[in-house]
Amino acid sequence: MLWSSGAPAWADVVPGGNGTGSETQVNGGKEGRTVSATAGAIVFDRSRNGSGQSAGTVTSTTTWTPPACYYAPKYSPEELKAYLEPIWQAESTGYQWDAEQRARYVDGHPYKDFNKEKSGEGYWWDSYVTEGREGDPGALDCKEPPFWVDKGDAPPPNIPQAITPEMLAQLAYAEIRVPSTKVDLAPAGATKVNLPTWAWLDGADFKPVSVTASVPLLGIQATTTAEPVALELDPGTPDAETYPASGTCRITDGHIGEPYAKGKADRNPPCGVRYLRSSGEGTFPLKATITWKIHWTGTGVPGERTLPDGTFGAEQAVTVQEIQAVNR
Template sequence: MPAVRKDRSAVAAVVASALGIMMTVPSVARAADDFGNESQNPRENTSGDKSGNDISASAMAIHFDQSRNGKGGGAGPVTPAGDWTPPPCWYQPKWTAKQFKAYTEPIWEAGSTGYEWDAAQRKRYEGGEPYKDFNLDKQDEGYWWDAVANPDRIAEPAALSCDKPTFWVDKGDPPNVPNAVTPEILGQLAYDRIRVPDTEVKLSPDARQTVNLPTWAWLDETAFKPVSVTASIDALGISATTTATPVSLRLDPGTEDAELHPASGECPIEDGRIGTPYTKGQGDRTPPCGLTYLRASQDGPFPFKATLTWKISWEGSDGQGGDLPDGTFGTTTEVTVQEAQAVNR
């Protein structure tokens, strides 16, 4: 088939997929129809096989279990350290033999992709060059694999880099192609679904701060816990769980006229917690995590920012695993600082 026709078809198909339109050209990157299903979706039979023996299309999609993810209105995605991004595209099982035949033949009959394209596809998947009759004689022995574009990176040229035509893989055989879906890729995709709770830092004083009076900062232990997302493909029996664990809190007073405690502004975990709650009588002590403003906020409140760093790792169903880039998530609060000659705390 001509290269120009293939490239134009790929672009059209990816754009259509991004808009949620059923694509009419096989063998190009797909997005939303193969990606992003939640674990609650039904595993219905979609092949047209009334016996129910044919595996459902849903079972070949990626499903995300977010039951242990961060929740609440303030929860949000982490910002990865550096310029790391999840993969722009990958290959995964898409159809059984019957499903691929049922999907492709109406496209040929419609003639919407042109005679040359259709003829080349018929040779490849029906005429024995190299596949014969969609591999129907191997219906229970494998799946047709296809490219999937990451919907979050659909506008990037890299989303079209997985351009290998639809191909067959026997069950249990490793796909002989780069970027085939693995637990590691699932772990990277789950990273993008991680949501962490709002960084609600407790301050004492909790209203107006006072010049030269230490402000204590700490995190509520009940919100200070790991979150995780599991990505899986039922048809392959593979999965990966990506976990984000809070490791340190960075304070930014919003002005250069302040001292940080510790001086780096990075409050580490100590005894399973970050910072120490203020108790009465500690007003003149230096807090293990906090800051001291050196001037009043006469021109308006200071934008105090608390940013939590999360260590992120993945563990796959194949026993493999490792670290992914740390992520950060912060909250900015307006802080008013007043002058005072004497303060009782």
């Protein structure tokens, strides 16, 4: 059996929503911080996600993107009837389409009376469009009309976009939020030409974050986790050097760079930058980008699987001043 019907606690849950099936329906509760929300049949648990106004989404380091559309349970027999019959009564879709739909769902070709005799024994599956991907050409790939799947059965093999734990992991990837990458600098405020400037991030803010996506109706879930692995510094001008020379500061034991402290003035920073000219009356846009290694675990999938690394960066203005010589 490829699909489970879910835990007993979910036995009375039924799919459905107020939308047309062409968009993602989002419902859920909020208590201080969002813990979970639903997107149709999918429930997202964000309790271990990054938070705060400065948190943002990661961008894949490849051309890969999460699926723009997918199929999952959406209607009970009664809900599909309540959805389709007003459309037919309005006659807004044309006689031929209405007749074909009535034949498919009412007259027994192949379904009869919306499969009411199977009420509670399965669900009508339909397409969903991933939130934020409504204008994506890939959102048009899910063209199948609603189809029936008995509890415990796999969806038809000709439906490649049918929801799976791997797809849940990919959808959870899009929900990942990571903290801001604004770095602490020493000297703070303004630095000097040819003076090594130390850069670091508070390691306490850069711990793994994760989002779990599940379909309780099917008893499947996947957790996608992002872990910080490196900080890349771009000084914002070619007239600068970075520490290390590659500009990539590796993250070890949760530490990103090293805070400056008294007594370190004669040392080069393990992570930082040295500007070779003044910023004049302006500033240089120092960009700090964190690379996050992303992996997932899911129902029926042994071990961990990987997804493309993600990045998130931010710019901050750095003032670089000339060192003033004093003539005596």
